[in-house]
Every structure is written in C-alpha cells, then in structure tokens.
Amino acid sequence: xxxxxxxxxxxxxxxxxxxxxxxxxxxxxxxxxxxxxxxxxxxxxxxxxxxxxxxxxxxxxxxxxxxxxxxxxxxxxxxxxxxxxxxxxxxxxxxxxxxxxxxxxxxxxxxxxxxxxxxxxxxxxxxxxxxxxxxxxxxxxxxxxxxxxxxxxxxxxxxxxxxxxxxxxxxxxxxxxxxxxxxxxxxxxxxxxxxxxxxxxxxxxxxxxxxxxxxxxxx
Amino acid sequence: xxxxxxxxxxxxxxxxxxxxxxxxxxxxxxxxxxxxxxxxxxxxxxxxxxxxxxxxxxxxxxxxxxxxxxxxxxxxxxxxxxxxxxxxxxxxxxxxxxxxxxxxxxxxxxxxxxxxxxxxxxxxxxxxxxxxxxxxxxxxxxxxxxxxxxxxxxxxxxxxxxxxxxxxxxxxxxxxxxxxxxxxxxxxxxxxxx
Numbered sequence: 196x197x198x199x200x201x202x203x204x205x206x207x208x209x210x211x212x213x214x215x216x217x218x219x220x221x222x223x224x225x226x227x228x229x230x231x232x233x234x235x236x237x238x239x240x241x242x243x244x245x246x247x248x249x250x251x252x253x254x255x256x257x258x259x260x261x262x263x264x265x266x267x268x269x270x271x272x273x274x275x276x277x278x279x280x281x282x283x284x285x286x287x288x289x290x291x292x293x294x295x296x297x298x299x300x301x302x303x304x305x306x307x308x309x310x311x312x313x314x315x316x317x318x319x320x321x322x323x324x325x326x327x328x329x330x331x332x333x334x335x336x337x338x339x340x341x342x343x344x345x346x347x348x349x350x351x352x353x354x355x356x357x358x359x360x361x362x363x364x365x366x367x368x369x370x371x372x373x374x375x376x377x378x379x380x381x382x383x384x385x386x387x388x389x390x391x392x393x394x395x396x397x398x399x400x401x402x403x404x405x406x407x408x409x410x411x412x413x414x
Numbered sequence: 415x416x417x418x419x420x421x422x423x424x425x426x427x428x429x430x431x432x433x434x435x436x437x438x439x440x441x442x443x444x445x446x447x448x449x450x451x452x453x454x455x456x457x458x459x460x461x462x463x464x465x466x467x468x469x470x471x472x473x474x475x476x477x478x479x480x481x482x483x484x485x486x487x488x489x490x491x492x493x494x495x496x497x498x499x500x501x502x503x504x505x506x507x508x509x510x511x512x513x514x515x516x517x518x519x520x521x522x523x524x525x526x527x528x529x530x531x532x533x534x535x536x537x538x539x540x541x542x543x544x545x546x547x548x549x550x551x552x553x554x555x556x557x558x559x560x561x562x563x564x565x566x567x568x569x570x571x572x573x574x575x576x577x578x579x580x581x582x583x584x585x586x587x588x589x590x591x592x593x594x595x596x597x598x599x600x601x602x603x604x605x606x607x608x
Contacts, residue, residue, distance in 0.1 A: 247544040273428070278421045285428050292432045296439055303443035306450040313540060368544055385584040388544035 218343050221332070225347030232355040233401045237323040242356055243393040245315050249372040252360035254308055258297045258316055260349030263325050265293040267345035270333035277334070286329045287320070294319045324348055359396050363387045454537065456482075462506045462523030463495040464532035464559060482506075489606040495523070495532075504532050507606055511595035514587050516540035518549075522599045528607070534558040534596065546588030554582065563600030565593050 231237045238259075245255045269289045270277070277285050298316045301309040309316070319325065332344045364370060367387030369377035386392040453471045456478040460467045465481060468474055483494045489507075497503040504526055510519045518539045523532035534555055541547040548554060557579050567581040567589055568574050581589035 251543065269432075276424065278417075278424055281421045281425050284425055288429060288432055292436055295436055299436075299439050299443055299447075303446040303450070306447075306454070310454075311543075364544075383583070385545065388542075388584070 217340055221336075221340050221344040222347040225344060225349075225351040226354075227351075230351040230355065231324040231327065231348050232352055232397075233404045235324075235327065236401070237327055238352055239397065241315070241318060241322055242359065242397055243390045244318070245312075246356055246360040246393055247363050247367060247388045248311075249357075249360045249364050250308070251312055251315065252356050253372075254301070254305075254312060255315055255319070256349070256353035256356055258294070258319050259322060259324070259352055260346055261297060262290060262293045262319050262322075263328055263349045264342050264345030266290045266325055267328050267333040267341040268338045269293070270329040271336060271338040271341035274334050282330075282334065286326060286333075290325050290329070291320045324352055355400065359393065359400065362396060363392060367392065458521040458535040458537050459493050459506045459523075461535040461555070462521035462533040463493070463504055464523060465495070485607075487606050488608050489602065492606060502526050505603075505607060506532075507599060507603070508537065509595055509599045511591060511598065513539055513591050514541055514546050514585075518591060518595060520592075520595055520599075522596065524603055528603050529562060531558045531561050531563070531596075541585065541588045546582065546585040548582045548585065549588060549592055554580070558596075564597040565600075567593055 225231065228234065232239070232242060241255065241259075245251045266286070266289050270286055273285070273289075294317065297319070298309075301312070301316060328345055328348050333341045336344070361371065364372075365376060366384045369375060369381045369383055384392070387396070449471070453474055456474050457467055459482060460474065460478060463482070465477065468477060481496055481498075483496065485492055485494050492508075493506040494502060495504040495506060504523055505528065506521050506523045508519060509522050510517050512518070516539070518541070519537040521533075521535045521537055523534070524530070525532055536550055536555070539547065539549065541549060557574065560576075561579065562576050564577065566578050568578050570580050570583040572580060574580055579593075
C-alpha cells in the first residue's frame with residue numbers, strides 16, 4: 196500500500212481506486228510514455244503537412260482530438276457487437292463520420308478557416324493515430340476510458356505539433372498565426388515552410404525526446 | 415455461413431445508423447454553405463473592382479446588389495461595376511488558369527476603359543501553404559491596383575514599374591502562373607465584354 200501516489204490518499208473513500216488508476220494511466224500514456232507522435236511515430240504525414248502555419252495546426256489538432264475521442268467512444272460502445280473480421284471497415288466508417296461532421300461544420304460556420312485548411316480536415320480520416328487508438332484501446336475498453344484515451348492521444352499529438360508549428364512558422368515565415376513577429380531584418384528560412392524542413396525538425400525532436408528524456412525515465 | 419451473413423447485415427446496419435446523421439447535418443447546413451460560397455464570390459468581385467469591402471455578409475450582398483450587375487459576354491458571365499450615380503465604372507472577370515497543385519481562379523478587375531487593373535483577388539487556389547499560397551496575402555493582391563498589363567515580375571520587395579509586379583520569394587512557379595493568368599486576361603479583355 197505504501198507505493199500508492201499521494202493524490203489517491205486524499206481522495207474520498209467512496210471512489211474506487213482501480214478505475215481511477217486506469218483513467219489516470221490512460222491519460223498519462225497518450226501524453227507521455229506512449230505518445231502517438233514521438234514514441235509510436237504515427238500521424239507523421241499530417242505532422243509534416245499542417246505545421247507550417249500555426250492557425251492550421253490549431254484547428255487540425257482540435258479536429259483530431261474530437262475525432263479520436265468520439266471514434267474511440269463509438270467503437271467502445273459497439274465493441275461487443277462488432278464482428279472481428281469486419282472491425283476495420285466499421286472503424287473506418289465511424290472515424291469518417293466524426294471527421295466529416297467537423298468538415299461540414301467548419302464549412303458552414305467558419306468558412307474562412309475551412310478554405311485555408313482545404314483538404315487537410317478530411318485527411319484526419321487517414322490519420323493513423325485515430326485508427327490506432329480504436330484498434331488498440333476502443334475495442335477492448337469501456338466508453339469512459341476510451342474517451343479519456345482518445346483525448347489524451349489527441350493532446351499528445353497536439354502539443355508536439357504546436358511546438359513544431361511554432362518553430363516552423365517563426366523561422367520559415369517570421370510570423371506566428373499570420374502575425375509578423377520578426378522584423379524586416381529576418382531572412383525567412385524557406386526550408387522550414389517546405390515538408391523537408393518539418394522532417395528535420397521532427398527527427399531532431401524525436402531524437403532529443405527519446406535520447407534524453409525517455410532514456411532517463413528508463414533508468 | 416450464417417456468420418458471414420451476420421457480418422454483412424451488421425456492416426449495412428452500422429453504415430445506415432452512422433451515415434444518416436451526416437446526411438442530416440449536411441442538409442441542415444447546406445443553405446449556409448451555399449450562402450458562404452455566394453459571399454466569397456461577391457467579396458472577391460467587390461475587392462477586384464476596387465471598392466472597399468464591408469465585413470458583414472449582409473452588407474457585402476447589399477453593396478454588390480447596388481453597384482454590380484452580372485452580364486453575359488462571349489467568354490461567359492462577367493460583372494459590370496457601376497459608380498454611385500449608375501455610370502459604368504469598371505468590369506470584373508473570373509479567370510482560371512493552372513497553378514502548382516491545382517487550378518487558380520481569380521477575379522480580375524479592369525477600369526471603364528479596360529486598360530488598367532482595378533484589383534485582383536484569388537477565389538480558389540491550392541498553392542503550397544507558406545510559399546505559393548502567399549498570393550492570398552494582402553500585400554500581393556493590393557499591388558495590382560492601377561497597373562497596366564502585360565506583366566513581368568520583379569523580386570519580392572523590389573520596386574515595380576507600371577507593368578510589373580512583385581513575385582513571391584520561394585514561389586517562382588506560382589508567381590509565373592499568376593502572371594500567365596493575368597496576361598491572358600489582359601490579352602482577351604476586349605473580346606470578353608463583346
């Protein structure tokens with residue numbers, strides 16, 4: 196009993212400890228030790244595509260958090276009825292539904308952002324993180340946990356993308372979310388606007404995180 | 415055998431259950447989406463005509479209705495822009511041309527004499543975000559007012575003559591596509607209003 200973390204000790208006795216620990220683990224996993232981008236190296240394609248302008252990144256990430264969480268919940272609700280052989284078809288269908296809803300809503304109520312994002316929103320469907328979470332978690336866990344897991348995987352993706360987007364837009368265009376930050380003296384590094392710049396940046400990011408931070412945790 | 419049928423039945427059922435709400439959302443938002451498209455078009459035409467574009471969609475529609483008249487010419491529809499007292503003040507044409515990744519569609523505005531440009535706005539473009547897509551930025555679109563084609567390009571930030579415009583750095587191909595699109599419009603403008 197001694198190794199129970201301090202916050203649990205102060206919690207009301209009525210709350211069972213086990214599900215809480217699971218929820219906590221599901222959440223921390225996606226953001227840290229099991230991060231979809233720098234640990235599982237999933238969703239790389241969109242990491243390269245949408246991180247050159249910060250505004251696009253933010254909308255894209257919100258869309259992904261929504262899609263992952265809702266798809267994970269839907270798959271989890273249906274998990275007892277989905278035939279194992281047809282599960283991929285069903286998962287893809289469910290993911291597509293939640294993503295297309297985002298696309299339609301953006302088109303109707305945020306037409307300017309929908310224009311600048313173009314086809315990227317629809318491409319959330321093909322983001323491996325969403326499919327990965329429904330396969331690995333939604334199919335075998337209750338809806339509540341699946342929701343937490345989806346949000347956490349989405350957040351894990353979001354903060355990595357935000358870091359990359361800030362660096363790319365700042366160095367590549369001298370601005371943040373379209374607002375000029377660096378003055379006229381700054382020469383834009385066009386390579387950071389191109390997908391190849393994102394490759395270098397993402398690789399360096401994974402290198403630093405895996406080589407320094409995660410290594411220390413293992414010790 | 416019955417297992418296989420179950421799979422088919424389940425898949426069909428799930429598809430119906432999940433696709434119906436999408437259809438519903440689509441039908442509910444359809445009028446709004448179409449209205450947005452109209453606003454985009456009107457906004458671009460007004461901008462290319464050199465009029466100051468209001469921010470509110472209803473005001474955009476109002477200004478468009480009082481100052482712009484849709485006409486049909488030999489090259490498809492075009493827009494006749496009237497001054498406040500109803501005299502013809504200019505013309506706006508929708509012109510499409512190839513881009514780097516997809517078609518570029520621009521609203522190109524001319525003065526009443528069809529000689530100088532009153533403005534250029536891009537309705538549709540899929541150029542590289544951060545590079546070619548910067549043709550959508552204000553500085554790029556603003557520079558065409560009062561210019562006279564056919565055009566050549568100069569480097570970004572360099573002073574441009576009356577028949578030149580600043581290209582986008584790192585997007586030479588996109589800049590050239592825009593140049594070709596505008597030069598084609600300038601070359602054909604006399605026929606377009608016939």
